[in-house]
Amino acid sequence: MSTTSLPTLTAKDLTTDQEVRWCPGCGDYSILAQMKKALTTVGIPREQMVFISGIGCSSRFPYYMNTYGFHTIHGRAPTIASGLRLVRPDLQVWVVTGDGDGLSIGGNHLVHAIRRNMDLKILLFNNEIYGLTKGQYSPTSRLGTKTKSTPQGSLDNPIRPLSLAIGAEATFVARTIDIDVAHMTATLQRAAAHKGTAFVEIYQNCKIFNDGVYEYATDKSVKADNVLYLEHGKPMIFGKDRNKGIRLNGLKPEVVELGNGITADDLIIHDEAADEPTLAYLLSRMVYPEFPECVGVFRAIQQPTYESLLDDQVQGVIKAKGPGKIEDLFKAEDIWVVE
């Protein structure tokens, strides 16, 4: 048997000659670094990787990856990525978007891309603010967020990106945090390996317009009590002393302290592979400060991808009727000959 060695990539191979222009301290730097690290291990050459983005700070990402890249227009990256995917099943296609790009102007495309389960890896950098247009509130900003465009506080309920993705039947849903580097690398690797649409929300700090919005989840002194790391098949335990857990009370999750008769057996056992997304949905609705917020893989199931089903249809017709010749196509209707 012959073996082919996997291409070995270094982070440097994936670095372009373009100067990175994000603000100092932006969470995007960490995401870029972890992405390069993650891709050194996925076993495909860089020319088969494509990064497609929309508009916004996050969407500058492709310029800094020495792969193929396309910086498109506001909100439409999923559509361009879908078109590419339909004709090029050999590529690994990443979509980089933000909370404004992906959920506001591009919300429609995001929902439809996810429900089709095309093999796209969609990264949503969520900083709960508009950065590139200088600090207006975004669709994920918490109710009452005061910004230049909402001086008395925002009035519309925020979208929970993972709830939306699960509602759109996403087959892979995960969340990670910009400065949690090891977790992010592992999450990106899981997304890369998933066959189908992988949707990953990344909590990302905007140093300039929304600094500290995720402090509860990143500050070392409090983070253990506010973040729950999901592990498939394991009870949902969290807390600095690993003494708290999540239990189901009817259809409601609740925080309980272990001890006094409550054991790990009483807690929810995380099942990312459950056919029904109900549990994943409940977890996506757990929000600080009432709950710890979950990070990790919420859902990972296998379903046929859109492009493979389309290819099956094409091949099926060719098998049944034979490959078509243009001459036959022209004459598919009634013809007559003029001598």
Add this chain to the structure above:
Amino acid sequence: MTAANASGDSSPVDAVRNGSRPVQELESVTIRFAGDSGDGMQLAGTQFTNTSAILGNDISTLPDFPAEIRAPAGTLAGVSGFQVHFSSSEIFTPGDRLNTLVAMNPAALKTNLRDLEDGGILLVNTDGFGTSDLVKANYKVNPLEDGSLKNYRLVKVAINKLNKEAVKEVKLSPREVDRCKNFFALGLVCWLYERPLEPTLKWIREKFGKNPAVMEANTLTLKAGYNYGDTVELLPVHYRVPKAKIAPGTYRKITGNEAMALGLVAATQLAKKQMLYATYPITPASDILHQLADMKRYGVKTMQAEDEIAAVGMAIGASFGGAVGVTGTSGPGVCLKSEAIGLAVMTELPLVIIDVQRGGPSTGLPTKTEQADLLQAMFGRNGECPVPILAPQSPSDCFDMVYEAVRIATRFMTPVFVLSDGYLANGAEPWAIPKIDSLPKIEIKHITTPNSTDGQTHENGAGEPGKYLPYKRDELLARPWAVPGTPGLEHRIGGLEKQDITGNISYDSANHEHMIHTRAKKVENIALTIPDLTVSGPEEGDLLVIGWGGTHGSLYTAVQRAQRKGYKVAHAHLRYLNPMPKNTGEVLARYKKVLVPELNCGQLLMLLRSKYLVPAEGLNKVQGKPFLVSEIEAKIEQLLAAS
């Protein structure tokens, strides 16, 4: 010579005896089948057209149907019509005036009678003229009885009753029985014009093979209609339109939308390219999707996207991946796609955008024709954003022009508009099936190795060997097309302004101006690869009638008639609107006057005046309908009389 002016004229041989029945030979005839939307008039008209085409006539059709799928039965809003012009000589329009009108109900009579010539045959279904039917069509008295139709040859037939009688042996519900009546009417008209039933019988067998009762009923009523005409001597004569003298070849009937689909498949197959047709359903473009979705045998991929924006985005994504991305729509869809078309201009990726124009603005007249998107295609984007524009001039020309659009898009790395319209999309004519090796070659080369050369002095490494420079252009200013998956050519493109040659983001002001001019010059260079504008008629003279798109047939026919009257008038038709053929200005200058008839308020007129500084004059109609030949003819005579 054209036959449009001879419609309905009898030949010198007035009435020859054919067996017991006198037969009158005609050069050409225009018939309209009109009824309620649910009456199957489109089908009856289509079958009559197919039969005439197979018989060897030249044909041209004009379907006319309401936007509502089923407006309330019997109302004026619900009338659906199908007009067919068939001839023993070459024709270019569906005909101005009707020689025969089939009216299945009062509403159909009321909305169509004005187009019937004096003395024309008016075949009515008397069973459709009940009291409530008359009320729905706002008739206070029955027009069949008040003498108001005395200028026509009124033929009254109780089609419902006769149809019911014809199919009584077949077990069908009353509703199913009623649905067969269009074939009784078709049989009757087939008798009137000596058309064989066999093509329709064959169609019935294929269509209803799985439903023997329906097949049997339609067969019976079609034959009954034919025999009824023969038996009762419906008219003292019946008519014959001999075969047209058409260039030898193999023919089929084709609509503009069918031709568009075939042209796309042919161009991409011969270019050895995958095609993705991504679209969102919209009248009158949806049939292109329906056609292509059923062509998977030919490797065609179609995508019904979530909206117009997604559709064009997917097409652009496919082109980025090395396939040919195509999107089809109508005017409102073009509005939504505009930003993405700008992206394709900026990134210089191939893209074909088919706009099957309809009446506007906004939702406008979805099922009616108009040519009012020319300036939208020309200028409807932010920034200096030139896009090539092509416009087919007949249903079968949609094949050639969309084929050409694929060639230009891939040769020049640019989006290309193809402006069809509702009239071309749904109208049909015979199409001489081309030989595959006669079709133009489209050779697409993807760059596979770095294209930088040592010694160039551009910054950002443009001079280093071993680099891929995505905006280093060829002699016609087209950029190379490197596709993802090609080792060593990894690069990034996007909507931001880019540095010349390297494609890196650049906000430099001089570079921006240079890139604006370069992209414009590239589009102008297309003119070096397209045919010159030709005229039909004198090379110079008193008047040039110049148009574009689906009005070709009316303009051509009107100019021919004027020429026969001795006027020094010529016709030219622009199939390339951006850029226009190199010699356009020179052609315009050879005539004392220039007339630009358009189904809009003067869009080509504006372009010609501004570009060539000619005192051209417009003839404009925006009624959702094509020009009548007589309208153009009158304008020509008016202009020349004034000179």
